[in-house]
Amino acid sequence: MPELPEVETVKETLKRQILGKRIDKVDVRCERIVRGIPVSEFTHDLSGHVILDITRQGKYIFFHCDGIVMVVHLRMEGKFFLKPDTDPYEKHEHVIFVFSDHTTLRYHDVRKFGTMELMSPGTEQLAKGVDKLGLEPFATGFGKDYLKPLVQKSKRPIKSILLDQTVVAGLGNIYVDEVLFRAKLDPKRPGTSISDHDLEQIAVFSKQVLAKAIELGGSTIRSYVSSLGVTGRFQNELKVHTMVGKPCPVCGTVIEKTKVGGRGTYYCPHCQK
DNA sequence: AAGGGTGTTGAAAG
DNA sequence: GCTTTCAACACCCT
Numbered sequence: 147m148p149e150l151p152e153v154e155t156v157k158e159t160l161k162r163q164i165l166g167k168r169i170d171k172v173d174v175r176c177e178r179i180v181r182g183i184p185v186s187e188f189t190h191d192l193s194g195h196v197i198l199d200i201t202r203q204g205k206y207i208f209f210h211c212d213g214i215v216m217v218v219h220l221r222m223e224g225k226f227f228l229k230p231d232t233d234p235y236e237k238h239e240h241v242i243f244v245f246s247d248h249t250t251l252r253y254h255d256v257r258k259f260g261t262m263e264l265m266s267p268g269t270e271q272l273a274k275g276v277d278k279l280g281l282e283p284f285a286t287g288f289g290k291d292y293l294k295p296l297v298q299k300s301k302r303p304i305k306s307i308l309l310d311q312t313v314v315a316g317l318g319n320i321y322v323d324e325v326l327f328r329a330k331l332d333p334k335r336p337g338t339s340i341s342d343h344d345l346e347q348i349a350v351f352s353k354q355v356l357a358k359a360i361e362l363g364g365s366t367i368r369s370y371v372s373s374l375g376v377t378g379r380f381q382n383e384l385k386v387h388t389m390v391g392k393p394c395p396v397c398g399t400v401i402e403k404t405k406v407g408g409r410g411t412y413y414c415p416h417c418q419k
Numbered sequence: 420a421a422g423g424g425t426g427t428t429g430a431a432a433g
Numbered sequence: 434g435c436t437t438t439c440a441a442c443a444c445c446c447t
Contacts, residue, residue, distance in 0.1 A: 149426055178441085205427080221427045223443090238443085257442045259427065275428075302436065311428080318426055368425070368445095387426095408438070410424075 148205045148220040150282065150316030151359035152378065156226060157202040160251075163228050167245040168196045169211070176240035179255070181263040181274070191264055192216065192243070204279045204315030208270055215265045217273040218253075224260035227252045279315040283352035288314075290345040297337040297345060304340055305333035306407035308348070317352065320365055323387040323412050325351045332418045333406045358383060386412040 172189040174180055180188045195211035202208070209216040218224070227239075231248045241253035241262065253260065265273050280296070281288040296313045297304065308314055308322045317325065326333050329347035331340070340348075359365060364378030367388055381388075385395050389412055390403040399416035 152426070219427080221441095222425070223427095255442095256444070257425090257427095259441065261428095300435085306436090309427090320426055365426075407436095409427095 148222070148224065149318035149321050149359075149364070150202075150205060150356055151321070151362075151380065152364035153202055153205050153207060153220065153316075154360050155364045155378065156220070157200050157207055160207075160226060161200045164197055164245070164249075164251060165200065166196065166198075167247060167249070169193055170244045170246045173242040173244065174240070175235070175242070176255075176258055178258060179240055179253070179260055179262055181261050183264065188262070188264060203276060204282060204311055205318070206273070206276050206279075210267065213267065215267050215270045217263050217265055217270055217276065219261045219275065220255070221257070221259035221261065223257050224253065224255040227254055275311070278312045280311065280313045282315045283317070283349070283356055288353075289349045290342060293345045293349060294342070297340050297348075300337035302337055303334045303406050304331060304337055304348075305409070305411060307337050308352075309407070309409070314352065316356065319409050320367070320384070320387045321352075321355055321359065324355050324385060327386045327414060327418060328355065330417050330419065333411050333413055334404075386414060388412065 169192050172192050174185045174189060177185050191214055195214055197209055197211055199210040200207065201210065205219060207218045209218065229250050229252055231244055231250045235242065238254050238256045239252040240255055240258065243251040263273055271277065281292060297307055300307055305322055305326060308317050325348060328351040329344060331344055359380040362379040362383065365380040366378045367381050386401050389401045392401050394401055394414040394417055397414065397416045399414055401412055402415050404411050
Protein backbone atom coordinates (compact mmCIF):
# COMPACT_ATOMS: atom_id res chain seq x y z
CA MET A 147 0.00 0.00 0.00
CA PRO A 148 2.81 2.26 -0.40
CA GLU A 149 3.22 5.71 -1.67
CA LEU A 150 4.54 8.50 0.47
CA PRO A 151 1.21 9.40 2.14
CA GLU A 152 0.37 5.80 3.02
CA VAL A 153 3.87 5.11 4.32
CA GLU A 154 3.75 8.32 6.35
CA THR A 155 0.43 7.23 7.85
CA VAL A 156 1.79 3.79 8.69
CA LYS A 157 4.86 5.35 10.29
CA GLU A 158 2.82 7.71 12.43
CA THR A 159 0.47 4.96 13.53
CA LEU A 160 3.34 2.64 14.38
CA LYS A 161 4.96 5.37 16.44
CA ARG A 162 1.83 5.65 18.54
CA GLN A 163 1.58 1.90 18.94
CA ILE A 164 5.01 0.38 19.39
CA LEU A 165 7.45 3.08 20.48
CA GLY A 166 9.31 1.95 23.58
CA LYS A 167 8.51 -1.72 23.14
CA ARG A 168 11.29 -4.29 23.49
CA ILE A 169 11.64 -7.02 20.90
CA ASP A 170 11.88 -10.39 22.63
CA LYS A 171 12.16 -12.42 19.47
CA VAL A 172 11.52 -12.32 15.75
CA ASP A 173 9.85 -15.07 13.78
CA VAL A 174 10.67 -15.05 10.07
CA ARG A 175 8.44 -17.32 8.05
CA CYS A 176 9.44 -16.06 4.62
CA GLU A 177 13.18 -15.76 4.27
CA ARG A 178 13.31 -13.77 1.04
CA ILE A 179 11.92 -10.69 2.79
CA VAL A 180 15.09 -10.39 4.86
CA ARG A 181 17.88 -8.94 2.74
CA GLY A 182 21.63 -8.84 3.10
CA ILE A 183 22.21 -11.18 6.01
CA PRO A 184 21.11 -14.67 7.03
CA VAL A 185 17.75 -14.80 8.82
CA SER A 186 19.41 -16.21 11.95
CA GLU A 187 21.57 -13.10 12.15
CA PHE A 188 18.58 -10.82 11.51
CA THR A 189 16.53 -12.28 14.34
CA HIS A 190 19.51 -12.38 16.67
CA ASP A 191 20.52 -8.78 15.99
CA LEU A 192 17.03 -7.43 16.71
CA SER A 193 16.24 -9.48 19.80
CA GLY A 194 16.43 -7.60 23.07
CA HIS A 195 16.41 -4.18 21.43
CA VAL A 196 13.97 -1.36 22.14
CA ILE A 197 12.24 0.62 19.40
CA LEU A 198 13.22 4.20 20.09
CA ASP A 199 11.97 6.02 17.02
CA ILE A 200 10.39 5.38 13.64
CA THR A 201 11.08 7.62 10.67
CA ARG A 202 10.36 7.69 6.96
CA GLN A 203 12.22 8.70 3.85
CA GLY A 204 10.47 8.36 0.50
CA LYS A 205 8.66 5.04 0.78
CA TYR A 206 11.15 3.56 3.25
CA ILE A 207 10.47 3.16 6.97
CA PHE A 208 13.30 3.18 9.51
CA PHE A 209 12.89 1.46 12.86
CA HIS A 210 15.55 3.00 15.07
CA CYS A 211 16.49 0.72 17.95
CA ASP A 212 19.24 0.98 20.49
CA GLY A 213 22.25 -0.20 18.51
CA ILE A 214 20.51 -1.21 15.27
CA VAL A 215 18.27 0.24 12.55
CA MET A 216 15.82 -1.82 10.52
CA VAL A 217 15.00 -0.44 7.07
CA VAL A 218 11.67 -1.65 5.67
CA HIS A 219 10.07 -1.22 2.25
CA LEU A 220 6.45 -2.32 1.86
CA ARG A 221 6.63 -2.55 -1.94
CA MET A 222 3.20 -3.37 -3.36
CA GLU A 223 1.22 -4.86 -0.50
CA GLY A 224 3.20 -4.84 2.72
CA LYS A 225 1.20 -4.02 5.85
CA PHE A 226 1.72 -4.07 9.60
CA PHE A 227 -0.75 -5.26 12.20
CA LEU A 228 -0.43 -5.12 15.98
CA LYS A 229 -1.96 -8.17 17.67
CA PRO A 230 -1.82 -10.07 20.94
CA ASP A 231 0.76 -12.86 20.90
CA THR A 232 -2.06 -15.34 21.42
CA ASP A 233 -3.60 -14.63 18.01
CA PRO A 234 -2.87 -17.43 15.54
CA TYR A 235 -0.60 -16.58 12.63
CA GLU A 236 -2.41 -15.82 9.43
CA LYS A 237 -1.42 -17.11 6.04
CA HIS A 238 0.36 -14.00 4.81
CA GLU A 239 2.00 -12.91 8.05
CA HIS A 240 5.61 -13.49 7.10
CA VAL A 241 7.59 -11.74 9.82
CA ILE A 242 6.41 -11.53 13.43
CA PHE A 243 8.07 -9.30 16.02
CA VAL A 244 7.23 -10.49 19.51
CA PHE A 245 7.45 -7.79 22.17
CA SER A 246 8.13 -8.25 25.86
CA ASP A 247 4.59 -7.05 26.69
CA HIS A 248 3.09 -10.01 24.81
CA THR A 249 1.93 -7.95 21.85
CA THR A 250 3.22 -8.72 18.39
CA LEU A 251 3.81 -6.75 15.24
CA ARG A 252 2.85 -8.82 12.20
CA TYR A 253 4.28 -8.03 8.77
CA HIS A 254 1.62 -9.09 6.27
CA ASP A 255 2.50 -9.21 2.58
CA VAL A 256 0.52 -11.31 0.12
CA ARG A 257 3.02 -10.96 -2.69
CA LYS A 258 6.16 -11.14 -0.55
CA PHE A 259 7.78 -8.24 -2.39
CA GLY A 260 8.56 -6.24 0.74
CA THR A 261 12.06 -6.03 2.16
CA MET A 262 13.72 -5.68 5.55
CA GLU A 263 17.35 -5.01 6.16
CA LEU A 264 19.52 -4.07 9.11
CA MET A 265 21.99 -1.21 9.25
CA SER A 266 24.26 0.23 11.91
CA PRO A 267 22.86 3.47 13.34
CA GLY A 268 24.07 6.37 11.24
CA THR A 269 24.55 4.27 8.13
CA GLU A 270 20.89 3.80 7.22
CA GLN A 271 21.26 6.36 4.42
CA LEU A 272 23.52 3.84 2.72
CA ALA A 273 20.86 1.14 2.58
CA LYS A 274 20.13 -0.17 -0.88
CA GLY A 275 17.64 2.11 -2.60
CA VAL A 276 17.78 4.73 0.13
CA ASP A 277 21.21 5.75 -1.08
CA LYS A 278 19.88 6.90 -4.43
CA LEU A 279 16.67 8.64 -3.38
CA GLY A 280 15.97 12.05 -4.88
CA LEU A 281 14.36 14.88 -2.96
CA GLU A 282 10.92 14.53 -1.46
CA PRO A 283 8.41 17.11 -2.69
CA PHE A 284 8.42 18.69 0.77
CA ALA A 285 12.20 18.98 0.96
CA THR A 286 13.91 22.34 0.93
CA GLY A 287 15.28 22.78 -2.56
CA PHE A 288 12.55 20.82 -4.30
CA GLY A 289 11.16 22.93 -7.11
CA LYS A 290 11.47 23.94 -10.72
CA ASP A 291 15.22 24.41 -10.61
CA TYR A 292 15.78 21.00 -9.04
CA LEU A 293 13.55 19.23 -11.58
CA LYS A 294 14.77 21.12 -14.63
CA PRO A 295 17.89 19.10 -15.51
CA LEU A 296 16.39 15.80 -14.40
CA VAL A 297 13.27 16.23 -16.53
CA GLN A 298 14.28 18.31 -19.52
CA LYS A 299 17.33 16.16 -20.32
CA SER A 300 15.32 12.96 -20.48
CA LYS A 301 13.31 11.62 -23.37
CA ARG A 302 11.34 9.32 -21.10
CA PRO A 303 7.64 10.01 -20.56
CA ILE A 304 7.11 12.60 -17.82
CA LYS A 305 5.15 10.06 -15.80
CA SER A 306 8.06 7.61 -15.81
CA ILE A 307 10.46 10.36 -14.79
CA LEU A 308 8.28 11.35 -11.83
CA LEU A 309 7.90 7.72 -10.76
CA ASP A 310 11.67 7.39 -10.69
CA GLN A 311 12.57 7.50 -6.99
CA THR A 312 16.01 8.89 -7.78
CA VAL A 313 14.25 11.96 -9.17
CA VAL A 314 11.36 12.41 -6.71
CA ALA A 315 11.15 10.32 -3.57
CA GLY A 316 7.64 9.25 -2.66
CA LEU A 317 5.45 9.64 -5.73
CA GLY A 318 3.86 6.44 -6.98
CA ASN A 319 1.29 5.39 -9.51
CA ILE A 320 -1.76 6.99 -7.89
CA TYR A 321 -0.35 10.37 -7.02
CA VAL A 322 1.64 10.80 -10.23
CA ASP A 323 -1.60 10.49 -12.20
CA GLU A 324 -3.23 13.03 -9.91
CA VAL A 325 -0.32 15.47 -10.13
CA LEU A 326 -0.19 15.29 -13.92
CA PHE A 327 -3.94 15.83 -14.16
CA ARG A 328 -3.73 18.95 -12.01
CA ALA A 329 -0.71 20.17 -13.98
CA LYS A 330 -2.70 19.51 -17.20
CA LEU A 331 0.09 17.40 -18.69
CA ASP A 332 -0.18 14.34 -20.89
CA PRO A 333 1.63 11.55 -18.98
CA LYS A 334 3.34 10.46 -22.21
CA ARG A 335 4.97 13.81 -22.93
CA PRO A 336 8.75 13.36 -23.18
CA GLY A 337 10.70 15.15 -20.48
CA THR A 338 12.42 17.23 -23.16
CA SER A 339 9.06 18.81 -24.04
CA ILE A 340 8.25 19.96 -20.50
CA SER A 341 8.47 23.75 -20.08
CA ASP A 342 9.72 25.66 -17.07
CA HIS A 343 6.14 26.65 -16.32
CA ASP A 344 5.10 22.98 -16.42
CA LEU A 345 7.89 22.15 -13.96
CA GLU A 346 6.60 24.81 -11.60
CA GLN A 347 3.13 23.29 -11.84
CA ILE A 348 4.49 19.80 -11.20
CA ALA A 349 6.37 21.01 -8.13
CA VAL A 350 3.38 22.88 -6.73
CA PHE A 351 0.87 20.08 -7.28
CA SER A 352 3.23 17.38 -6.01
CA LYS A 353 3.36 19.20 -2.69
CA GLN A 354 -0.34 19.98 -2.67
CA VAL A 355 -1.56 16.49 -3.57
CA LEU A 356 0.76 14.70 -1.15
CA ALA A 357 0.00 17.13 1.67
CA LYS A 358 -3.73 16.64 1.25
CA ALA A 359 -3.30 12.87 1.01
CA ILE A 360 -1.27 12.78 4.22
CA GLU A 361 -3.92 14.89 5.91
CA LEU A 362 -6.54 12.31 4.88
CA GLY A 363 -4.43 9.31 5.88
CA GLY A 364 -3.55 8.23 2.35
CA SER A 365 -5.74 6.38 -0.12
CA THR A 366 -7.38 3.02 0.25
CA ILE A 367 -8.16 1.64 -3.19
CA ARG A 368 -8.62 -1.95 -4.30
CA SER A 369 -10.76 -2.43 -1.18
CA TYR A 370 -8.00 -3.62 1.10
CA VAL A 371 -8.73 -4.83 4.54
CA SER A 372 -7.77 -1.92 6.71
CA SER A 373 -4.23 -2.42 7.84
CA LEU A 374 -2.60 -0.74 10.75
CA GLY A 375 -3.12 2.94 10.17
CA VAL A 376 -4.23 2.67 6.62
CA THR A 377 -7.86 3.32 6.05
CA GLY A 378 -7.23 6.44 4.09
CA ARG A 379 -9.81 8.81 2.72
CA PHE A 380 -7.92 10.44 -0.14
CA GLN A 381 -9.55 8.03 -2.62
CA ASN A 382 -12.53 10.37 -2.44
CA GLU A 383 -10.32 13.16 -3.77
CA LEU A 384 -9.01 11.24 -6.76
CA LYS A 385 -9.86 13.03 -9.98
CA VAL A 386 -8.52 10.58 -12.57
CA HIS A 387 -6.84 7.55 -11.02
CA THR A 388 -9.24 4.56 -11.13
CA MET A 389 -11.82 6.82 -12.79
CA VAL A 390 -11.80 5.27 -16.27
CA GLY A 391 -15.15 5.83 -17.99
CA LYS A 392 -16.17 8.58 -15.58
CA PRO A 393 -16.46 12.22 -16.62
CA CYS A 394 -13.51 14.52 -16.06
CA PRO A 395 -14.39 16.77 -13.10
CA VAL A 396 -13.15 19.79 -15.06
CA CYS A 397 -14.44 19.34 -18.61
CA GLY A 398 -16.69 16.27 -18.54
CA THR A 399 -14.69 14.32 -21.11
CA VAL A 400 -14.57 10.60 -20.35
CA ILE A 401 -11.42 9.63 -18.43
CA GLU A 402 -9.30 7.14 -20.33
CA LYS A 403 -6.90 4.46 -19.25
CA THR A 404 -3.70 3.73 -21.08
CA LYS A 405 -0.28 2.33 -20.31
CA VAL A 406 2.87 4.36 -19.71
CA GLY A 407 6.14 2.62 -18.95
CA GLY A 408 4.19 -0.53 -18.21
CA ARG A 409 1.97 1.12 -15.60
CA GLY A 410 -1.77 1.59 -15.78
CA THR A 411 -2.34 5.31 -16.38
CA TYR A 412 -5.52 7.34 -16.05
CA TYR A 413 -5.91 10.74 -17.67
CA CYS A 414 -8.26 13.21 -19.28
CA PRO A 415 -7.51 13.32 -23.01
CA HIS A 416 -9.00 16.83 -23.26
CA CYS A 417 -7.40 18.56 -20.27
CA GLN A 418 -3.99 16.92 -20.34
CA LYS A 419 -1.81 18.05 -23.21
C1' DA B 420 -10.71 -20.54 -17.49
C1' DA B 421 -6.45 -18.53 -19.15
C1' DG B 422 -4.64 -14.21 -19.30
C1' DG B 423 -4.08 -9.66 -17.80
C1' DG B 424 -4.01 -6.57 -14.10
C1' DT B 425 -2.49 -4.92 -9.25
C1' DG B 426 -0.34 1.51 -4.44
C1' DT B 427 7.20 -1.25 -6.44
C1' DT B 428 11.71 -1.64 -7.76
C1' DG B 429 15.96 -3.43 -9.48
C1' DA B 430 18.29 -6.64 -12.64
C1' DA B 431 18.87 -7.71 -17.32
C1' DA B 432 18.73 -6.62 -22.04
C1' DG B 433 18.73 -3.63 -25.89
C1' DG C 434 25.22 5.68 -19.95
C1' DC C 435 20.16 5.66 -20.99
C1' DT C 436 15.64 3.38 -21.65
C1' DT C 437 12.65 -0.40 -21.80
C1' DT C 438 11.20 -4.95 -20.35
C1' DC C 439 10.55 -8.31 -17.08
C1' DA C 440 10.70 -10.93 -12.86
C1' DA C 441 9.86 -11.45 -7.93
C1' DC C 442 4.61 -13.48 -5.93
C1' DA C 443 -0.38 -14.33 -4.90
C1' DC C 444 -4.78 -13.19 -5.89
C1' DC C 445 -8.82 -11.01 -8.38
C1' DC C 446 -11.42 -10.02 -12.36
C1' DT C 447 -12.90 -10.68 -16.89
